[in-house]
Amino acid sequence: MARDLRMSRMLHVLIHMDRHVGRATSEQIAQMISTNAVVVRRMMAGLRERGIVSSEKGHGGGWQLACPLAEISLLDVYEAVGHPPLFNIGPQADPSPCLVEQAVDARLDATLAEAETRLLAQFAAITVEEVAQDFERRFEESGHAVPFPWHGATGE
Amino acid sequence: MARDLRMSRMLHVLIHMDRHVGRATSEQIAQMISTNAVVVRRMMAGLRERGIVSSEKGHGGGWQLACPLAEISLLDVYEAVGHPPLFNIGPQADPSPCLVEQAVDARLDATLAEAETRLLAQFAAITVEEVAQDFERRFEESGHAVPFPWHGATGE
DNA sequence: AGACATGAAACTTTCATTGTTACGTGATTG
DNA sequence: CAATCACGTAACAATGAAAGTTTCATGTCT
Numbered sequence: 001m002a003r004d005l006r007m008s009r010m011l012h013v014l015i016h017m018d019r020h021v022g023r024a025t026s027e028q029i030a031q032m033i034s035t036n037a038v039v040v041r042r043m044m045a046g047l048r049e050r051g052i053v054s055s056e057k058g059h060g061g062g063w064q065l066a067c068p069l070a071e072i073s074l075l076d077v078y079e080a081v082g083h084p085p086l087f088n089i090g091p092q093a094d095p096s097p098c099l100v101e102q103a104v105d106a107r108l109d110a111t112l113a114e115a116e117t118r119l120l121a122q123f124a125a126i127t128v129e130e131v132a133q134d135f136e137r138r139f140e141e142s143g144h145a146v147p148f149p150w151h152g153a154t155g156e
Numbered sequence: 157m158a159r160d161l162r163m164s165r166m167l168h169v170l171i172h173m174d175r176h177v178g179r180a181t182s183e184q185i186a187q188m189i190s191t192n193a194v195v196v197r198r199m200m201a202g203l204r205e206r207g208i209v210s211s212e213k214g215h216g217g218g219w220q221l222a223c224p225l226a227e228i229s230l231l232d233v234y235e236a237v238g239h240p241p242l243f244n245i246g247p248q249a250d251p252s253p254c255l256v257e258q259a260v261d262a263r264l265d266a267t268l269a270e271a272e273t274r275l276l277a278q279f280a281a282i283t284v285e286e287v288a289q290d291f292e293r294r295f296e297e298s299g300h301a302v303p304f305p306w307h308g309a310t311g312e
Numbered sequence: 313a314g315a316c317a318t319g320a321a322a323c324t325t326t327c328a329t330t331g332t333t334a335c336g337t338g339a340t341t342g
Numbered sequence: 343c344a345a346t347c348a349c350g351t352a353a354c355a356a357t358g359a360a361a362g363t364t365t366c367a368t369g370t371c372t
């Protein structure tokens with residue numbers, strides 16, 4: 001596939017969950033992001049480990065936010081979905097015996113590492129709550145268009 | 157494959173070419189970076205279009221630097237190899253009708269775009285010559301170990 | 313007991329990059 | 343002018359990572 005969508009999808013889901021009464025099942029969440037329930041469980045496992053969401057089995061079970069959106073940063077989400085590699089470019093992983101390649105790799109790695117540090121700092125500075133407010137603003141400006149256009153509107 | 161290696165490989169090749177007497181064939185270059193001559197031609201095509209290297213056909217043909225390394229920035233190389241996508245994360249390409257997803261995507265795109273701008277500015281500020289000097293430093297510090305350890309040392 | 317929902321393993325599909333083969337064109341040499 | 347060398351390009355195969363899918367086990371509520 002093109003790129004790793006987990007962080008984007010997770011943010012999307014978290015904001016929906018914040019507006020969802022009661023628990024949401026993996027199946028319902030899967031419909032929100034047009035995917036499969038198993039994919040949802042896979043993504044959410046990391047968030048549960050970090051106490052961002054909780055899950056319950058059985059009748060009436062499903063997923064629930066375990067803390068307010070204001071206390072979740074984009075960095076938390078990024079790490080919770082498995083901190084996938086940020087960059088699509090860069091040197092190959094294994095070191096080379098060629099001194100030229102070593103110099104190139106070191107310079108490139110250092111430049112990318114610095115960019116990564118800055119980007120992750122940005123992620124740390126943004127809460128999911130802020131993104132939710134972005135949504136609210138869009139909702140107001142749209143004249144209250146139907147905000148969640150998936151088929152059955154499962155209880156929101 | 158894992159990530160796009162073209163920029164890293166191109167830098168590696170450019171520095172070797174700078175130390176190569178006469179023209180280097182695609183086959184020789186391919187051995188430097190452990191790949192295939194066709195892959196080399198594919199990568200170099202963009203550099204030729206930008207006047208960074210030139211190629212000649214036939215006997216004694218091959219590739220040659222067309223300008224000094226000091227006049228080539230990492231950004232030039234990045235663009236010459238086709239400016240591949242920088243990031244491995246981010247929202248999916250096609251826009252969604254869901255306002256929540258729109259807000260998430262917009263915020264993420266903006267954050268990544270800012271990071272991309274800064275990283276490309278860094279690339280613009282670094283010349284291939286600087287990286288070549290990194291190599292020279294390593295070469296000195298290594299006690300003049302064999303710098304290009306591919307089998308036949310094809311004329312360097 | 314039966315229905316519901318997560319947990320997790322295993323497998324398939326999809327997509328981008330890289331690797332490979334094959335053939336055409338131009339240039340040099342004998 | 344024929345052979346060889348080397349690039350130019352198209353077409354196809356291999357590889358690897360993320361996402362999609364199937365399947366079964368486990369736990370929970372009615």
